[in-house]
Amino acid sequence: MxxxxxxxxxxxxxxxxxxxxxxxxxxxxxxxxxxxxxxxxxxxxxxxxxxxxxxxxxxxxxxxxxxxxxxxxxxxxxxxxxxxxxxxxxxxxxxSTPDPESEDTVDDGETGEAFVLRAEREERLRTAMKSLSPEQAAIVRLSFFNDKPHSEIASELGLPLGTVKSRVRLALGKLRTLLEGQL
Missing domain, CATH: 1.10.1740.10 (RNA polymerase sigma factor, region 2, helix turn helix motif)
Structure with missing residues:
Protein backbone atom coordinates (compact mmCIF):
# COMPACT_ATOMS: atom_id res chain seq x y z
CA MET A 1 0.00 0.00 0.00
CA SER A 96 -37.39 13.50 -10.01
CA THR A 97 -40.73 14.81 -8.90
CA PRO A 98 -41.46 14.88 -5.19
CA ASP A 99 -43.83 12.30 -3.79
CA PRO A 100 -46.37 14.10 -1.57
CA GLU A 101 -46.70 11.04 0.68
CA SER A 102 -42.96 10.88 1.30
CA GLU A 103 -43.09 14.32 2.92
CA ASP A 104 -45.21 12.84 5.70
CA THR A 105 -42.43 10.51 6.76
CA VAL A 106 -39.78 12.48 8.58
CA ASP A 107 -36.24 11.18 8.92
CA ASP A 108 -34.86 12.58 12.16
CA GLY A 109 -31.28 11.66 11.26
CA GLU A 110 -30.24 14.33 8.78
CA THR A 111 -27.21 13.26 6.79
CA GLY A 112 -24.16 15.46 6.57
CA GLU A 113 -24.87 15.95 2.89
CA ALA A 114 -28.44 17.08 3.54
CA PHE A 115 -27.15 19.43 6.21
CA VAL A 116 -24.67 21.02 3.78
CA LEU A 117 -27.29 21.39 1.05
CA ARG A 118 -29.77 22.94 3.49
CA ALA A 119 -27.12 25.34 4.77
CA GLU A 120 -26.31 26.39 1.20
CA ARG A 121 -30.00 27.05 0.44
CA GLU A 122 -30.39 29.04 3.64
CA GLU A 123 -27.34 31.15 2.81
CA ARG A 124 -28.70 31.93 -0.68
CA LEU A 125 -32.01 32.93 0.91
CA ARG A 126 -30.27 35.20 3.45
CA THR A 127 -28.31 36.86 0.64
CA ALA A 128 -31.48 37.34 -1.42
CA MET A 129 -33.31 38.79 1.61
CA LYS A 130 -30.63 41.50 1.87
CA SER A 131 -31.64 42.74 -1.58
CA LEU A 132 -35.16 43.54 -0.38
CA SER A 133 -36.08 46.94 0.92
CA PRO A 134 -36.10 47.11 4.75
CA GLU A 135 -39.90 47.34 4.72
CA GLN A 136 -40.31 44.30 2.46
CA ALA A 137 -37.75 42.27 4.42
CA ALA A 138 -39.50 43.05 7.73
CA ILE A 139 -42.87 41.97 6.37
CA VAL A 140 -41.47 38.76 4.86
CA ARG A 141 -39.81 37.89 8.16
CA LEU A 142 -42.99 38.53 10.14
CA SER A 143 -45.18 36.65 7.67
CA PHE A 144 -43.05 33.62 6.84
CA PHE A 145 -40.52 33.24 9.63
CA ASN A 146 -42.74 34.35 12.52
CA ASP A 147 -45.86 32.88 10.88
CA LYS A 148 -48.01 35.96 11.57
CA PRO A 149 -51.20 36.62 9.59
CA HIS A 150 -51.24 39.72 7.37
CA SER A 151 -53.85 41.43 9.52
CA GLU A 152 -51.65 41.08 12.61
CA ILE A 153 -48.63 42.44 10.69
CA ALA A 154 -50.72 45.41 9.55
CA SER A 155 -51.72 46.17 13.16
CA GLU A 156 -48.18 45.70 14.47
CA LEU A 157 -46.60 47.98 11.82
CA GLY A 158 -49.48 50.47 11.67
CA LEU A 159 -50.01 49.88 7.94
CA PRO A 160 -53.14 49.28 5.88
CA LEU A 161 -53.77 45.59 5.17
CA GLY A 162 -53.53 46.22 1.40
CA THR A 163 -50.04 47.71 1.82
CA VAL A 164 -48.87 44.64 3.75
CA LYS A 165 -50.26 42.30 1.09
CA SER A 166 -48.72 44.37 -1.70
CA ARG A 167 -45.29 44.38 -0.03
CA VAL A 168 -45.44 40.63 0.50
CA ARG A 169 -46.38 40.07 -3.15
CA LEU A 170 -43.61 42.36 -4.43
CA ALA A 171 -41.03 40.86 -2.08
CA LEU A 172 -41.91 37.29 -3.07
CA GLY A 173 -41.70 38.24 -6.74
CA LYS A 174 -38.24 39.69 -6.22
CA LEU A 175 -37.07 36.68 -4.18
CA ARG A 176 -38.45 34.29 -6.80
CA THR A 177 -36.50 36.11 -9.53
CA LEU A 178 -33.29 36.09 -7.47
CA LEU A 179 -33.54 32.47 -6.36
CA GLU A 180 -35.06 30.86 -9.44
CA GLY A 181 -33.15 27.69 -10.19
CA GLN A 182 -30.92 28.00 -7.10
CA LEU A 183 -33.00 26.37 -4.36
Whole structure:
Protein backbone atom coordinates (compact mmCIF):
# COMPACT_ATOMS: atom_id res chain seq x y z
CA MET A 1 0.00 0.00 0.00
CA UNK A 2 1.57 3.30 -1.09
CA UNK A 3 2.06 5.99 1.53
CA UNK A 4 0.91 9.60 1.21
CA UNK A 5 4.13 10.88 -0.36
CA UNK A 6 4.09 8.09 -2.95
CA UNK A 7 0.48 8.88 -3.83
CA UNK A 8 1.35 12.57 -4.18
CA UNK A 9 4.27 11.63 -6.45
CA UNK A 10 1.98 9.48 -8.63
CA UNK A 11 -0.37 12.39 -9.19
CA UNK A 12 2.56 14.65 -10.03
CA UNK A 13 3.80 12.07 -12.58
CA UNK A 14 0.37 12.03 -14.17
CA UNK A 15 0.36 15.84 -14.30
CA UNK A 16 3.87 16.24 -15.70
CA UNK A 17 4.28 13.18 -17.93
CA UNK A 18 0.75 11.78 -18.39
CA UNK A 19 2.24 8.59 -16.90
CA UNK A 20 -0.25 5.76 -17.50
CA UNK A 21 1.51 3.36 -15.13
CA UNK A 22 1.27 5.92 -12.32
CA UNK A 23 -2.43 6.32 -13.11
CA UNK A 24 -2.92 2.54 -13.09
CA UNK A 25 -1.36 2.32 -9.63
CA UNK A 26 -3.45 5.23 -8.39
CA UNK A 27 -6.59 3.70 -9.90
CA UNK A 28 -5.88 0.31 -8.34
CA UNK A 29 -5.43 1.95 -4.94
CA UNK A 30 -8.34 4.41 -4.98
CA UNK A 31 -11.14 2.98 -7.17
CA UNK A 32 -12.32 0.34 -4.64
CA UNK A 33 -12.00 2.82 -1.76
CA UNK A 34 -14.00 5.44 -3.64
CA UNK A 35 -16.75 2.95 -4.47
CA UNK A 36 -16.94 1.84 -0.82
CA UNK A 37 -17.05 5.48 0.31
CA UNK A 38 -19.88 6.28 -2.12
CA UNK A 39 -21.80 3.15 -1.12
CA UNK A 40 -21.57 4.21 2.53
CA UNK A 41 -23.04 7.55 1.47
CA UNK A 42 -26.18 5.73 0.32
CA UNK A 43 -25.65 5.50 -3.43
CA UNK A 44 -26.66 2.45 -5.43
CA UNK A 45 -23.79 0.16 -6.42
CA UNK A 46 -24.01 1.06 -10.11
CA UNK A 47 -24.01 4.79 -9.35
CA UNK A 48 -21.16 4.41 -6.87
CA UNK A 49 -19.13 2.53 -9.50
CA UNK A 50 -19.87 5.18 -12.12
CA UNK A 51 -18.94 8.07 -9.81
CA UNK A 52 -15.75 6.29 -8.70
CA UNK A 53 -14.71 5.98 -12.35
CA UNK A 54 -15.70 9.57 -13.04
CA UNK A 55 -13.61 10.65 -10.04
CA UNK A 56 -10.57 8.85 -11.37
CA UNK A 57 -11.13 10.35 -14.81
CA UNK A 58 -11.16 13.78 -13.16
CA UNK A 59 -7.89 12.91 -11.42
CA UNK A 60 -6.37 12.13 -14.82
CA UNK A 61 -7.67 15.36 -16.37
CA UNK A 62 -7.03 17.66 -13.42
CA UNK A 63 -3.78 16.23 -12.06
CA UNK A 64 -2.00 19.50 -12.83
CA UNK A 65 -4.27 21.26 -10.30
CA UNK A 66 -3.12 19.02 -7.45
CA UNK A 67 -1.06 20.87 -4.84
CA UNK A 68 0.48 18.62 -2.16
CA UNK A 69 1.02 21.70 0.01
CA UNK A 70 -2.74 22.24 0.29
CA UNK A 71 -3.93 18.63 0.70
CA UNK A 72 -2.76 15.06 0.41
CA UNK A 73 -3.67 12.86 -2.53
CA UNK A 74 -6.41 11.01 -0.64
CA UNK A 75 -8.02 14.23 0.59
CA UNK A 76 -7.92 15.74 -2.89
CA UNK A 77 -9.35 12.64 -4.58
CA UNK A 78 -12.10 12.07 -2.00
CA UNK A 79 -13.07 15.75 -2.29
CA UNK A 80 -13.50 15.28 -6.02
CA UNK A 81 -15.69 12.21 -5.32
CA UNK A 82 -17.73 14.12 -2.75
CA UNK A 83 -18.32 17.00 -5.19
CA UNK A 84 -19.33 14.61 -7.97
CA UNK A 85 -21.76 12.95 -5.55
CA UNK A 86 -23.28 16.33 -4.69
CA UNK A 87 -23.62 17.16 -8.39
CA UNK A 88 -25.25 13.77 -9.01
CA UNK A 89 -27.73 14.28 -6.16
CA UNK A 90 -28.62 17.76 -7.40
CA UNK A 91 -29.20 16.51 -10.95
CA UNK A 92 -31.19 13.54 -9.67
CA UNK A 93 -33.29 15.74 -7.38
CA UNK A 94 -34.11 18.21 -10.14
CA UNK A 95 -35.21 15.38 -12.47
CA SER A 96 -37.39 13.50 -10.01
CA THR A 97 -40.73 14.81 -8.90
CA PRO A 98 -41.46 14.88 -5.19
CA ASP A 99 -43.83 12.30 -3.79
CA PRO A 100 -46.37 14.10 -1.57
CA GLU A 101 -46.70 11.04 0.68
CA SER A 102 -42.96 10.88 1.30
CA GLU A 103 -43.09 14.32 2.92
CA ASP A 104 -45.21 12.84 5.70
CA THR A 105 -42.43 10.51 6.76
CA VAL A 106 -39.78 12.48 8.58
CA ASP A 107 -36.24 11.18 8.92
CA ASP A 108 -34.86 12.58 12.16
CA GLY A 109 -31.28 11.66 11.26
CA GLU A 110 -30.24 14.33 8.78
CA THR A 111 -27.21 13.26 6.79
CA GLY A 112 -24.16 15.46 6.57
CA GLU A 113 -24.87 15.95 2.89
CA ALA A 114 -28.44 17.08 3.54
CA PHE A 115 -27.15 19.43 6.21
CA VAL A 116 -24.67 21.02 3.78
CA LEU A 117 -27.29 21.39 1.05
CA ARG A 118 -29.77 22.94 3.49
CA ALA A 119 -27.12 25.34 4.77
CA GLU A 120 -26.31 26.39 1.20
CA ARG A 121 -30.00 27.05 0.44
CA GLU A 122 -30.39 29.04 3.64
CA GLU A 123 -27.34 31.15 2.81
CA ARG A 124 -28.70 31.93 -0.68
CA LEU A 125 -32.01 32.93 0.91
CA ARG A 126 -30.27 35.20 3.45
CA THR A 127 -28.31 36.86 0.64
CA ALA A 128 -31.48 37.34 -1.42
CA MET A 129 -33.31 38.79 1.61
CA LYS A 130 -30.63 41.50 1.87
CA SER A 131 -31.64 42.74 -1.58
CA LEU A 132 -35.16 43.54 -0.38
CA SER A 133 -36.08 46.94 0.92
CA PRO A 134 -36.10 47.11 4.75
CA GLU A 135 -39.90 47.34 4.72
CA GLN A 136 -40.31 44.30 2.46
CA ALA A 137 -37.75 42.27 4.42
CA ALA A 138 -39.50 43.05 7.73
CA ILE A 139 -42.87 41.97 6.37
CA VAL A 140 -41.47 38.76 4.86
CA ARG A 141 -39.81 37.89 8.16
CA LEU A 142 -42.99 38.53 10.14
CA SER A 143 -45.18 36.65 7.67
CA PHE A 144 -43.05 33.62 6.84
CA PHE A 145 -40.52 33.24 9.63
CA ASN A 146 -42.74 34.35 12.52
CA ASP A 147 -45.86 32.88 10.88
CA LYS A 148 -48.01 35.96 11.57
CA PRO A 149 -51.20 36.62 9.59
CA HIS A 150 -51.24 39.72 7.37
CA SER A 151 -53.85 41.43 9.52
CA GLU A 152 -51.65 41.08 12.61
CA ILE A 153 -48.63 42.44 10.69
CA ALA A 154 -50.72 45.41 9.55
CA SER A 155 -51.72 46.17 13.16
CA GLU A 156 -48.18 45.70 14.47
CA LEU A 157 -46.60 47.98 11.82
CA GLY A 158 -49.48 50.47 11.67
CA LEU A 159 -50.01 49.88 7.94
CA PRO A 160 -53.14 49.28 5.88
CA LEU A 161 -53.77 45.59 5.17
CA GLY A 162 -53.53 46.22 1.40
CA THR A 163 -50.04 47.71 1.82
CA VAL A 164 -48.87 44.64 3.75
CA LYS A 165 -50.26 42.30 1.09
CA SER A 166 -48.72 44.37 -1.70
CA ARG A 167 -45.29 44.38 -0.03
CA VAL A 168 -45.44 40.63 0.50
CA ARG A 169 -46.38 40.07 -3.15
CA LEU A 170 -43.61 42.36 -4.43
CA ALA A 171 -41.03 40.86 -2.08
CA LEU A 172 -41.91 37.29 -3.07
CA GLY A 173 -41.70 38.24 -6.74
CA LYS A 174 -38.24 39.69 -6.22
CA LEU A 175 -37.07 36.68 -4.18
CA ARG A 176 -38.45 34.29 -6.80
CA THR A 177 -36.50 36.11 -9.53
CA LEU A 178 -33.29 36.09 -7.47
CA LEU A 179 -33.54 32.47 -6.36
CA GLU A 180 -35.06 30.86 -9.44
CA GLY A 181 -33.15 27.69 -10.19
CA GLN A 182 -30.92 28.00 -7.10
CA LEU A 183 -33.00 26.37 -4.36
Missing amino acids: PNGEELDRLIQLIASERDKQAFALLYKHFAPRLKAFLLRQGLAASVAEELAQETMLSVWRKASYFDPQRAGAATWIFTIARNLRIDHLRRDRSV
